[in-house]
Amino acid sequence: MRRLPINRSLCVLPLLALGACGTVTKLSQIGDPPPMTTIQDATRQPGYQPVSLPMPQPIVTQRQANSLWQSGSRAFFKDQRATNIGDILTVLVAFDEKGKFDDNTQLQRTDTQTMGIPNLYGLQNHIPNLDPATIVNTNGSSNHQATTEGNREEQVNLSVAAEVTQVLANGNLVVNGRQEIRLNNEIRELQITGVLRPQDISSTNTVNYFKLAEARISYGGRGQQTDMQQSRWGQQLLDIINPF
Numbered sequence: 001m002r003r004l005p006i007n008r009s010l011c012v013l014p015l016l017a018l019g020a021c022g023t024v025t026k027l028s029q030i031g032d033p034p035p036m037t038t039i040q041d042a043t044r045q046p047g048y049q050p051v052s053l054p055m056p057q058p059i060v061t062q063r064q065a066n067s068l069w070q071s072g073s074r075a076f077f078k079d080q081r082a083t084n085i086g087d088i089l090t091v092l093v094a095f096d097e098k099g100k101f102d103d104n105t106q107l108q109r110t111d112t113q114t115m116g117i118p119n120l121y122g123l124q125n126h127i128p129n130l131d132p133a134t135i136v137n138t139n140g141s142s143n144h145q146a147t148t149e150g151n152r153e154e155q156v157n158l159s160v161a162a163e164v165t166q167v168l169a170n171g172n173l174v175v176n177g178r179q180e181i182r183l184n185n186e187i188r189e190l191q192i193t194g195v196l197r198p199q200d201i202s203s204t205n206t207v208n209y210f211k212l213a214e215a216r217i218s219y220g221g222r223g224q225q226t227d228m229q230q231s232r233w234g235q236q237l238l239d240i241i242n243p244f
């Protein structure tokens with residue numbers, strides 16, 4: 001049996017420990033629905049980084065005497081749409097995508113190599129059972145055939161309330177929204193983040209997801225149904241380290 005190198009074995013140990021921790025957590029939740037996460041500050045989450053994008057030069061505005069209009073305003077009366085950090089707006093996520101692909105690949109190769117050394121400083125006469133014309137004779141063949149077919153169809157129609165977490169220097173808003181819904185023993189999670197222009201927010205304080213720059217949308221779940229659709233962590237580990 002071939003042993004893994006020491007450095008690879010050390011890499012496997014944390015994975016085993018992580019899988020064991022996940023198993024203990026699931027054992028403690030037997031009979032209970034998956035717990036929902038608490039409301040948290042998006043800016044304090046691990047991996048959160050403020051958005052930094054190229055910004056135009058700031059424009060100095062001046063108030064005009066005897067004028068009620070303020071430079072930089074989008075309307076004469078106060079705008080009720082999200083503009084500041086902590087404001088909330090609704091992001092509409094609705095898409096219907098279909099994809100289909102069919103790949104068929106077939107590779108076949110046959111190699112034959114023969115090498116001879118008729119004269120090797122006279123040593124060829126002193127080696128028994130040696131044919132100088134065919135000292136090396138190799139042949140090999142390989143045959144590979146792969147067929148891949150996929151048919152994907154996704155349809156999502158959701159709305160999520162997002163919070164303004166940052167206002168960039170040019171007035172664009174960075175929004176972050178998260179929603180959890182528990183149905184029986186399955187939790188559906190929707191997360192969305194991106195950068196939008198205040199002008200794209202409608203009068204009803206909503207914005208379509210395709211108007212978000214650098215949009216990141218995640219829709220999935222966790223619970224018994226999700227666990228049944230995933231391979232066991234031991235099988236995933238074998239798929240990673242198995243070289244064949």
